[in-house]
Amino acid sequence: MSDYLVKALAYDGFVRAYAVDATETIAEAQRRHDTWNTASAALGRTMIGALMLGATLKGEDKLTVKVDGNGPAGGIVVDSNGKGEVKGYIKSPHLSLPLNENGKLDVRGAVGTEGMFTVIKDLGLKEPFSGQTPIVSGEIGEDFTYYLAVSEQTPSAVGVSVLVDTDDSIKTAGGFMIQMMPGADETVIDRIEAQLKQTVRISALLDEGQTPEEILKGLLATDEIDFLETMPVTFHCDCSKEKFGAAILTLGADEIQAMIEEDHGAEAVCTFCNNKYQYSEADLNKLKQEALGEAK
Structure with a gap:
C-alpha cells in the first residue's frame, strides 16, 4: 500500500494518536530537491511532523x-x-554532515539549536492563527513536541524519522504523534512514557515491515485501540503556470517589458517542488497588455 496515516483513540478516548508511513512522500521531496542525506533527514522530519499536524485540521x-x-x-x-497533502523545501539541499556521536544523521547540527519554530494555520477565518516557540533541540521531533505543549497547550509526544540509504535515496520515513486529552490518568501517561523510552526509531520499525497500525499498538502498549480513519498522504504542490503568471503581472508593464527586451522570455521555478515554467516573448507581451489594461 502507498503512504498513509492512521488516526486513533485509546484508553477510553483520553489518548489521541497518529502514525504515518510517508516513505514515498519524502522520497518524492528528495528527488525533486536533490537533497543530500542530512538535508533529506531535516526536511523529511519537518514534512512528517507537518503531515500529522495537518491531520488534526479539516480537509481544506x-x-x-x-x-x-x-x-x-x-x-x-x-x-x-x-x-494529507504536503510540500516543502530546505534552503541548503546539498548538505551532508558527518554522523553524530550516536552514529546517526546529524539533524541537530544541520538545523542548529537556536532560532524559531513557527506554525501558521489557515482555518478559513479572517486572520490565520500563528504560534511560535524557540527551537529547543533542532532534532525536529522535540521541537514539534515543545510547540504543541507551549503554543497549543496539548501535552504530546512526537517522533519523526527518516532512514536515508547510502545512495541518498529514502529507504523509509514515518512518524507518530501521541496526545493526552484533559483528564488522562497519570498511570496511563507513565505507561506510554515508559514504552516510548524503549521504542526504536519509527523508520527502523517501518524498515522491518511494521504498519502504522502495528506501530501504534506497540507505542500505546495496548491492543484496545479505536482506529478512526486511514488517510492517504502524498507530496502535492498546487503551483501552475497561471499562478506564476499572476505573480509576474504584479511586477507591472515596465518590468515585464524589460524582461522581454533583456531576456526575450522568462523562467519561473517553484521553490516547493522545483517545477519550471517557461514564458515566451508572446506570453510576456500578453501579460504586459493585461498589466496595462489593469493600470487604466
Whole structure:
C-alpha cells in the first residue's frame, strides 16, 4: 500500500494518536530537491511532523511550518493540509554532515539549536492563527513536541524519522504523534512514557515491515485501540503556470517589458517542488497588455 496515516483513540478516548508511513512522500521531496542525506533527514522530519499536524485540521484547512535555525541547513518551510497533502523545501539541499556521536544523521547540527519554530494555520477565518516557540533541540521531533505543549497547550509526544540509504535515496520515513486529552490518568501517561523510552526509531520499525497500525499498538502498549480513519498522504504542490503568471503581472508593464527586451522570455521555478515554467516573448507581451489594461 502507498503512504498513509492512521488516526486513533485509546484508553477510553483520553489518548489521541497518529502514525504515518510517508516513505514515498519524502522520497518524492528528495528527488525533486536533490537533497543530500542530512538535508533529506531535516526536511523529511519537518514534512512528517507537518503531515500529522495537518491531520488534526479539516480537509481544506492548511498550515505552514517554518524552522529557522542557526545551522547550515538554513530555513525549512513546509505546507500541509487536512487532506494529507504536503510540500516543502530546505534552503541548503546539498548538505551532508558527518554522523553524530550516536552514529546517526546529524539533524541537530544541520538545523542548529537556536532560532524559531513557527506554525501558521489557515482555518478559513479572517486572520490565520500563528504560534511560535524557540527551537529547543533542532532534532525536529522535540521541537514539534515543545510547540504543541507551549503554543497549543496539548501535552504530546512526537517522533519523526527518516532512514536515508547510502545512495541518498529514502529507504523509509514515518512518524507518530501521541496526545493526552484533559483528564488522562497519570498511570496511563507513565505507561506510554515508559514504552516510548524503549521504542526504536519509527523508520527502523517501518524498515522491518511494521504498519502504522502495528506501530501504534506497540507505542500505546495496548491492543484496545479505536482506529478512526486511514488517510492517504502524498507530496502535492498546487503551483501552475497561471499562478506564476499572476505573480509576474504584479511586477507591472515596465518590468515585464524589460524582461522581454533583456531576456526575450522568462523562467519561473517553484521553490516547493522545483517545477519550471517557461514564458515566451508572446506570453510576456500578453501579460504586459493585461498589466496595462489593469493600470487604466
